[in-house]
Amino acid sequence: MTQTISFTGARPAPKFAPVVRRAVADGLLGETQPVVGFIDTEGVRGSVEALREAFAGAPQVLHTFAAKACSLVPVLRLLASYGMGCEVASPGELRLAMDAGFAPSMIVLDSPAKTREEIRLALALGIAVNADSLDELRRIDALRWSTSPSVLGLRVNPQLGAGAIGAMSTATATSKFGVPLRDPGARAAVVRAFAERPWLTRLHAHVGSQGCPLELLAAGVAETYRLAEEINARVGERRITSLDIGGGLPVNFADDEVRPTHGDYVTALRSAVPGLFDGRYALVTEFGRSLLAKNGFIGALVEYTKDAGGRRIALTHAGAQTATRTVLMPGSWPLRVGAFGPDGLPKGGPTLVQDVAGPCCFAGDVVAHGQELPELREGDFVVLYDTGAYYFSAPWAYNSLPRPAVYGFRTTDGGDGDDGCDGDDGVRFAPVRDAQTLESIAAENGLVHADALVGLGGVNSASSRGTGSSALV
Structure with a gap:
């Protein structure tokens, strides 16, 4: 679609x-x-303030910026100066976030393919980690240590279907992201995973972004909320203490008007999940495009x-x-x-x-x-x-x-x-x-290794270059 x-x-x-x-x-x-x-710095400030105002009714909320939306260090540092956190999905984005000055406690690491070294580093620094699968949880079992201050969570896929742009929809039946809740036995496996791991305290879901209507985004958060309630009831204590509800607010590209707004999204959330803002769960958001586009x-x-x-x-x-x-x-x-x-x-x-x-x-x-x-x-x-x-x-x-x-x-x-x-x-x-x-451009295309393949071929590298010159004036 x-x-x-x-x-x-x-x-x-x-x-x-x-x-x-x-x-x-x-x-x-x-x-x-x-x-x-060109980037409008005052416009960015206004977008951040509008986001904060929209979620003002949430007693505890960390707004993180999705670094993939604009990973330029000065932009990230500007957002850090406005009090934003940062969501990263690769070693490169993590490096850029650290260089931009985000405190580790303000960074969330998401990715469906984290290496052991990425996880080790995040745990050592105290960066929050959302595991993308039950297999990743088992990897964290072997890597974590009790002294790490990292908040650890699990991403789930509510499998609600696609929005208007399939490639931007992450809650489809066969999405590569998260644990698919409607697959046979998956929901029960998620409940067991939390019951067996006292250190697992966050639930994460992200339904999609551009092309996804507010009702679909809110439905994903509602399903995540219901699962958190179920897990806490089954465990018999308040095991899950925070919900990462992702980002994904679509942007209007048809004219200058900002629509939908973050306020519109919060209205949809209050309708779909009345208890979301009562303070029992701290919230994390991961908006990107809607803050910068x-x-x-x-x-x-x-x-x-x-x-x-x-x-x-x-x-x-x-x-x-x-x-x-x-x-x-x-x-x-x-x-x-x-x-x-x-x-x-x-x-x-x-x-x-x-x-x-x-x-x-x-x-x-x-x-x-x-x-x-x-x-x-x-x-x-x-x-x-x-x-x-x-x-x-x-x-x-x-x-x-x-x-x-x-x-x-x-x-x-x-x-x-x-x-x-x-x-x-x-x-x-x-x-x-x-x-x-x-x-x-020449350097990143292997200039320093220019003769490497010629050498493998047994050709004299000096004679193979002829009389040409790489100098451009």
Whole structure:
């Protein structure tokens, strides 16, 4: 199943227009940096505050940010400064979370394929761990020690079915995540697992994300709550003390409105699980996309335009290497596009149905199909809205295209301060990630081992290189 949103005929408002203009004027976006990401730091703060306000009725709640949604260290550190925790799902994400300054007690480790070394490290640091299976629990049995302060939990799959996007639905009958509660004998096995392990005190479930309606998300939490009540009753004590209800709030990509809100989600939770907020269970959330998506955008230079089959095509530097999901699943991950002139100001005038394509060498590298926009020309800019989550930190190295620079911005009253940011006209920038260099691309593609295979083949490595040079000026 796919979720299809059409933007034909819809003209998105020039959101972030002052930021685009300032970025072009300052040279952050242009000929030398033809594709750049931008993050609205005040917008992120507002999203975090809205999340906290929505859950204000919960006596104990830890809000963690799903690092996969934007794993850039400055972004993670910003969220840590706002009091957020961090949910990680790999050794790399754990390293980034630690570098960003999250206290171990504020980190939750989720993953369906944790190694013994990952578990050992988490236990040594005091990081919370959600086991993904009964087999993983048995592995933890052999690795844990009584001095570890880690909170340990078990992820279950309520098997409620899929939302509109199958790939984003994690509570299907055959999902790879969690213990499937409706499989024969599985629920009883989960109850036994808690009864046999006094150190197992958390229950975790995550139904899905984009494309999942609030009712489905709330139903997953309700099933988890009922299971916790059943386990505590069967054990005869309050064994489960906290519930990790995951994240997954979908994002509206059709316009600028934030919907559904975290408040809408809490309303659905109160209806489905009336006892969730009474304080008997501490809560953990793992939101990602809903906190960042609308607080970021991608700006890209229009390098060329052409007409083909009666359709105008604008060729830009924003394609599948950064908007991978949109390109490969356009019906499920559509993006709104804004048109800006060479001066960085929003374009006006008559509209034209156009495709906005990227630089990758395959025909499907199109980020927007048939959108009505003011006519794009060489030297103009396009803006891809709602790309603050996943689009910056989940790049695809197709064609060895470099990862773009990312900047944070804040709108102010103008002027320069002493916070390391530059800008005027009410917009201030700070670097988040430098653009990837060609040297870095060569290094990560094995440059240091350039002669290794030639040596295995018995060929003289010096003569095999010929007269070519790797130097690029």
